[in-house]
Amino acid sequence: MIRVSGLEAAYVNNNAQVLALSDVSFTLEKGQTCAIIGPSGCGKSTLLYILAGLLRHAAGEVAVNGEPVRPKRKETALILQDYGLLPWKTALQNTSLGLEIRGHSRKEVLETAEEAMTDLGIWEFRDHFPAQLSGGQRQRVAIARSLTLKPDLFLMDEPFSSLDALTRESLQNTLLDFWKKKNSTMVLVTHSIEEAVFLGQRIIIFTAGPGRILQTLENGAMGDAGYRTKPQFHDCCSRVRGIIERGL
Amino acid sequence: MGRCRLKHFPVNYTAAVIFLLALWEITSLLLNRPYFPGPYASLLVFAHEMGKDLWAHLLVSTARVVTSLAAALAPAVILGMVLGREQRLDRYASPLIYLTYPVPKIIFLPLVITLLGLGELSKIFLISVIVFFQILVTTRDASRQVSRGMVDSVLSLGAGELQIYRHVIYPACLPKILTALRISLGTAIAVLFFSETIANRGGIGGIGYYMMEAWSRMEWDAMFAAIIAMGIMGFALYIFLEWLEKRVCPWEFL
Ligand SMILES: Nc1ncnc2c1ncn2[C@@H]1O[C@H](COP(=O)(O)OP(=O)(O)OP(=O)(O)O)[C@@H](O)[C@H]1O
Numbered sequence A: 001m002i003r004v005s006g007l008e009a010a011y012v013n014n015n016a017q018v019l020a021l022s023d024v025s026f027t028l029e030k031g032q033t034c035a036i037i038g039p040s041g042c043g044k045s046t047l048l049y050i051l052a053g054l055l056r057h058a059a060g061e062v063a064v065n066g067e068p069v070r071p072k073r074k075e076t077a078l079i080l081q082d083y084g085l086l087p088w089k090t091a092l093q094n095t096s097l098g099l100e101i102r103g104h105s106r107k108e109v110l111e112t113a114e115e116a117m118t119d120l121g122i123w124e125f126r127d128h129f130p131a132q133l134s135g136g137q138r139q140r141v142a143i144a145r146s147l148t149l150k151p152d153l154f155l156m157d158e159p160f161s162s163l164d165a166l167t168r169e170s171l172q173n174t175l176l177d178f179w180k181k182k183n184s185t186m187v188l189v190t191h192s193i194e195e196a197v198f199l200g201q202r203i204i205i206f207t208a209g210p211g212r213i214l215q216t217l218e219n220g221a222m223g224d225a226g227y228r229t230k231p232q233f234h235d236c237c238s239r240v241r242g243i244i245e246r247g248l
Numbered sequence B: 001m002g003r004c005r006l007k008h009f010p011v012n013y014t015a016a017v018i019f020l021l022a023l024w025e026i027t028s029l030l031l032n033r034p035y036f037p038g039p040y041a042s043l044l045v046f047a048h049e050m051g052k053d054l055w056a057h058l059l060v061s062t063a064r065v066v067t068s069l070a071a072a073l074a075p076a077v078i079l080g081m082v083l084g085r086e087q088r089l090d091r092y093a094s095p096l097i098y099l100t101y102p103v104p105k106i107i108f109l110p111l112v113i114t115l116l117g118l119g120e121l122s123k124i125f126l127i128s129v130i131v132f133f134q135i136l137v138t139t140r141d142a143s144r145q146v147s148r149g150m151v152d153s154v155l156s157l158g159a160g161e162l163q164i165y166r167h168v169i170y171p172a173c174l175p176k177i178l179t180a181l182r183i184s185l186g187t188a189i190a191v192l193f194f195s196e197t198i199a200n201r202g203g204i205g206g207i208g209y210y211m212m213e214a215w216s217r218m219e220w221d222a223m224f225a226a227i228i229a230m231g232i233m234g235f236a237l238y239i240f241l242e243w244l245e246k247r248v249c250p251w252e253f254l
């Protein structure tokens, strides 16, 4: 699904090139999930933007579903931490936005949005503006919006980092359910080791910027909501923590 | 701020109106001059003059203000949004705006009259130009401040450039545009008054003309009737813009 090799990305800051990612290579099969974790500023968001086709990379190859990345791939959904929702649109209008932009019929847009919002338990808040929703409800709207697009690739940049622990776990469970049901490919950027271990079949740990891959862990035991209480979960968390601490 | 502007309308506004009327009455009593009638006498004359031809002047003036604002609005908003988003364009436009914005454009009134005559065009042109700059600068700054993340997330839904403007930039700027419009309203009325006193062909020349006529003939009551008319015009338009903001930006008033 995703094939990245020798990826290099740079920003221009005051006419000086700043390397954000260097020599990043990994692949992800269809239907797999992958968590990306690493220190602040190591280029995680940059990588996600490149995978979404919103940012051009300096060198290397990036392919999504066998084709070189390009902007506006229809089946890619991007969920960001705070900015996803438009304050001037109600929950329903926000959810419908993707399909509306793609020119689907009004009826189809409404039906799909209702289905996605009902799935996520936010249909009753359809007429609320984002400012009238809790952080968790807002993030559910953002997820509902990407679900309406029937994506095969989910890209998420710290989607739950501003939520309290309980809301966070319940949304992680929701996400896990969806992944198991739809079998879509997921790339999740996170700062939380527990989240990475709970949701990532593969965990990619980055070095401090310019980001390189420090280590990749396979986390085959993940996959159900009970994983959090199992010893393997805690073992895996400790391993990730150990790698991060040694790597810094 | 701005959140409860209209919420306590009846109580607060009634109190304010009573306070201002009382102030007016007291000033008038203290001054005790024929050229400063109290509110009661003035309102009577206002009603009387409206029955004659003041209403026509009022209508003409209102039409000029509204036309000028409307004419300036669309180009200022469109240009402002584009300049805020396209930094490359803004690099060329910014110096131009900074050099021309602070120049008090009212000084071009004689030139504009010479070029465009004493009719409608000269007044509307001048007001529009002045208001255009105010709205342009506000809109451009608002458009610059739209967060990258918001634009990116809508881009990732597959939006084209026009859809970015429609779904993100325009609504993000809208509250600021309406605020700019409300501030511009005061400027517009001031420029209107000034240009009506200078550029007119007699007849139904607008409130400014009406007032200067009354003043030169020392008809103090009529002059005050004109002041009231202009005050009412400004107030009504202001209230209308506030109402409009509530209608088109409901998310700002949660
Ligand atoms: N628009 C930009 N212009 C210039 N430099 C940038 C820009 N965005 C990011 N950078 C730089 O690129 C590097 C990587 O940024 P990025 O946002 O990808 O980090 P991150 O891993 O997502 O960090 P965090 O965990 O804090 O979100 C940082 O050093 C940052 O300063």
Ligand SMILES: [Mg+2]
Binding pocket: A044, A045, A046, A157
């Ligand atoms: Mg980031």
